[in-house]
Amino acid sequence: xxxxADGGRQRATGAGEHAGWARELLEHLRPAGRDLxxxxxWLGDTAHATVSLQDGTGxxxxxxxxxxxEVLVADVTSGRIASAALEDxxxxxxxxxxxxxxxxxxxVLAVARDRPFDRRVSEIVTHAAQVVELLLADHESTAAxxxxxxxxxxxxxxxxxxxxxxxxxSARRVAAxxxxxxxxxxxxxxxxxxxxxxxxxxLAEECLTATGERALVVRCPAVDGHVIVLAxxxxxxxxxxxxxxxxxxxFVGGSARQGLARTATAYGQAxxxxxxxxxRPEKAALYAxxxxxxxxxxxxWLHDWTADVLSPLDSLSxxxxxxxxxTTRLGLExxxxxxxxxxxxxxxxxxxxxxxxxxxxxxxxxxxxxxAAVHLALNAQLGLAEPPPGAGTRVGAARLxxxxxxxxxRTWAVDLLGRLDPDGRDLRRSLRTWIAAGxxxxxxxxxxxxxxxxxREHVRSAEPVLERQLxxxxxxxxxxxxxxxxxxxxDQPVLPGTKPGHPDSPVHE
Numbered sequence: 187x188x189x190x191a192d193g194g195r196q197r198a199t200g201a202g203e204h205a206g207w208a209r210e211l212l213e214h215l216r217p218a219g220r221d222l223x224x225x226x227x228w229l230g231d232t233a234h235a236t237v238s239l240q241d242g243t244g245x246x247x248x249x250x251x252x253x254x255x256e257v258l259v260a261d262v263t264s265g266r267i268a269s270a271a272l273e274d275x276x277x278x279x280x281x282x283x284x285x286x287x288x289x290x291x292x293x294v295l296a297v298a299r300d301r302p303f304d305r306r307v308s309e310i311v312t313h314a315a316q317v318v319e320l321l322l323a324d325h326e327s328t329a330a331x332x333x334x335x336x337x338x339x340x341x342x343x344x345x346x347x348x349x350x351x352x353x354x355x356s357a358r359r360v361a362a363x364x365x366x367x368x369x370x371x372x373x374x375x376x377x378x379x380x381x382x383x384x385x386x387x388x389l390a391e392e393c394l395t396a397t398g399e400r401a402l403v404v405r406c407p408a409v410d411g412h413v414i415v416l417a418x419x420x421x422x423x424x425x426x427x428x429x430x431x432x433x434x435x436x437f438v439g440g441s442a443r444q445g446l447a448r449t450a451t452a453y454g455q456a457x458x459x460x461x462x463x464x465x466r467p468e469k470a471a472l473y474a475x476x477x478x479x480x481x482x483x484x485x486x487w488l489h490d491w492t493a494d495v496l497s498p499l500d501s502l503s504x505x506x507x508x509x510x511x512x513t514t515r516l517g518l519e520x521x522x523x524x525x526x527x528x529x530x531x532x533x534x535x536x537x538x539x540x541x542x543x544x545x546x547x548x549x550x551x552x553x554x555x556x557x558a559a560v561h562l563a564l565n566a567q568l569g570l571a572e573p574p575p576g577a578g579t580r581v582g583a584a585r586l587x588x589x590x591x592x593x594x595x596r597t598w599a600v601d602l603l604g605r606l607d608p609d610g611r612d613l614r615r616s617l618r619t620w621i622a623a624g625x626x627x628x629x630x631x632x633x634x635x636x637x638x639x640x641x642r643e644h645v646r647s648a649e650p651v652l653e654r655q656l657x658x659x660x661x662x663x664x665x666x667x668x669x670x671x672x673x674x675x676x677d678q679p680v681l682p683g684t685k686p687g688h689p690d691s692p693v694h695e
Contacts (some may be wrong), residue, residue, distance in 0.1 A: 201323070203449070207232055207310055211317055222248040222321050224304070227312045233307045235299040239284070239318060241291060247322075253295045254281070263292045271303065277304050282315040286322055293322065297424075338364070338594040339390075342404045344416065347530045349449035351512035368402065369446065371418040376452035377440045378424055378460050381433075383410035389436065396425045408524035414456075416449065427470045439465040440472045448568050450512060453528075454519045455660055461655055474653075479668045480566055482595040486576035490582035495559070495681060498546040513539040515564045518557055519660045554621050555679035557659070558667035560584055586681065590672040599672035605651050613651070616644035618675050621667055625659065 210228065221519035222239065226249040230237040238249040242263035244256075253350050261267050262283045270281040277298055284293040295315045297303075303311070303558075319391040341364065348357035381389045386405060390413045393403045401422050415426060423440050430436040430659045439460030441452035455473035463471040480488060499507050516525045517540045526533040540551065590596075590637065616634065620641055623629035631638040646657050654662035670676040 196392070208313065211310075220321055220324060222318065222325065225314065225317055225321060229297065229310065233297060233299065233310055234301070235297045235307075237298075238296045239293055239340055240296070241286075241293045247293060252279075253297045254279075254296055259294055259437065262294045263473065265292065273302075276300065280308070280311055282311060284315055284319045284322060286319075286326065293318075318381060339405060342402055343407060343530070345402060346404045346416065346449070346654055347444055347528070348597050349416070350453070350516065350529055352447045352450075352508050354446045362502050365399070365402075368400070368418070371446070373443050373445050374416050374418045374449075374452070375420075375423060375441055375443055376449060376456045377415040377417065377423065377438055378406070378456040379413045379415060379426060379430065379436065379438045380409075380460055380464075381411050381413075381436045385436075386411055386413060389413055389433075393426065396429045397422050401601055406528075406529035407530070408520070416452075423472070427468070430469050437469045438464045439470075445568075450516050450519075451565060451568065454516075458655060458662060461658075474525075479595060479598065479665055479672070480562060482592060482598055483589045484592065485574035487584055487589055488566050489577040490575055491586060491589055492563045494584050495547065495563045496567060498548070499543070510539050510543050511564060511567070514543045514560070518551075518561045518564070518664075549679070549681055552624050552665055553679060554624055554663070555671060556681065558664035558671070558680045559681055561661070561664045584670075587678055590668070595672050599669035602652065602666070603667045603673055603675070606648055609647070609651070611644060611647070613648045616641055617648050617656070617666070618670060620645055621670060625663075632656065 210232075211225075226237050228240055229625075230249065236250050236252055238252040239247045240251070240254075240259075241247060242260070244259075258270055258272075258281065262270060262281050265283065268283050270279075272279050273684070278301065280297045280303055282295045282297075283327065284295050286292055295311070295318055297311050299307070341360065345357045345361050347352075348360065354369075361369045379389060379393060390403055390405050393401075393415055394411055397403065397417060397419075400419060401415050401417035401612070404414045404416075406414050415422065417423070426438050426440075430438045439456045439458065439462065441455035441459070444452040459471040459473045462474075463469055489594050496511075499510060502510070511692075512527065513536055516528060517536055519525075520528070522533045522536045522540075526536045544551050547560065549559070549560070551557055565683060603614060606617065616630070620627065620630040623633065627638040627641040630641045634641065642657070649656050652666060654666055656663050656666060665675070671678060
């Protein structure tokens with residue numbers, strides 16, 4: 187009876203030990219504990235052994251490298267044998283095949299001990315190999331999913347970059363394979379959603395869900411916390427506003443509806459609106475369709491002047507011309523570094539392209555009035571794709587002074603800049619001097635006889651009064667520069683007057 191009782195205690199103890207290590211092993215399959223290295227380390231501690239996991243090429247996947255016979259490893263990983271046990275000069279070794287997603291890439295779990303493998307340790311090794319197999323499959327599935335998501339993300343960015351350089355045909359061709367119908371439209375909105383960089387990936391997924399994947403959602407390559415959304419549908423704006431409304435620290439700015447070829451312009455509008463959204467309780471803003479200076483100009487004269495200013499680029503091939511114009515259009519809105527990231531090229535390429543345009547136009551982009559004038563021409567070139575009535579009938583050269591001298595434009599300019607007059611700090615003088623100095627606070631401060639920080643504070647103070655961003659170069663700043671030119675507060679920029687050979691036309695204004 188005593189023997190039978192002792193045997194019962196031994197069986198109970200064995201079952202308890204089995205339950206203990208099995209429970210520990212299963213813990214490694216919980217979502218928070220899925221780690222190959224932890225499983226292999228646990229197996230080494232439990233079996234009092236050295237454990238390694240390696241693939242058929244000998245690459246160590248986890249654990250500590252164990253010297254193994256290459257022929258034996260090849261037999262196991264190839265499937266000729268499922269497992270092997272041997273003793274070599276006092277070292278006891280077990281090798282177990284671990285299946286992977288690709289048969290040719292099976293791995294081998296090797297366990298080396300100073301003592302022979304008893305039944306308990308052999309059982310632990312067998313079950314541990316099964317857990318390792320499950321974790322490898324989970325890891326490889328996760329890695330494959332990650333690679334697929336990365337490839338899809340890169341493809342979305344490539345489509346956006348094609349749209350940024352006005353190559354709508356190629357953009358549609360690339361999009362058609364994965365997102366049929368997405369770009370079967372002539373116009374779209376662009377939104378920029380902002381969060382912290384750490385939250386950006388999750389935000390991008392939420393934007394995809396919110397828009398039902400009926401929009402082009404791109405992680406901005408230039409600003410770590412931004413997600414760019416190009417949406418053909420009118421409802422996308424409301425979907426994104428609902429998204430940011432329930433998330434703290436998230437904002438959205440949207441453009442006006444633009445043609446696909448004007449995606450770069452729409453992006454600039456969305457960034458401008460985002461700056462406004464940061465100060466609104468609803469954390470969202472659309473680009474205000476306020477009066478634009480070009481809308482107050484004679485369309486025929488604007489068309490002719492634009493054609494004359496950009497005529498030095500007419501001799502280039504269509505592809506090269508479009509590439510230079512698109513890069514310059516973005517380069518005038520953003521820094522060379524950010525423009526390069528958005529376009530997927532180097533900043534030296536951006537600078538080289540802009541230098542080439544600068545050389546062809548025989549002008550100097552360091553002058554803010556020149557930048558504003560060229561920016562006007564580039565956007566008018568997009569907006570006036572078809573010549574308006576009366577275009578090309580004017581006698582003599584189309585001049586910027588003529589465009590800026592109309593009564594409607596002058597009234598707009600005087601009213602806009604007049605908002606600064608009530609401020610006793612003479613913000614208008616500081617802003618005019620800062621623009622004339624090319625946006626350089628130090629040079630403006632020398633002319634004004636004040637500290638450079640004072641100039642910056644004055645320019646910053648003018649921003650809410652004019653409702654435009656000034657310290658960040660872009661459309662808002664160029665509008666204010668044109669207002670100064672129309673009001674006569676700044677000298678006219680030096681630009682080519684007209685095409686070479688035009689009778690009675692000056693070379694420079």
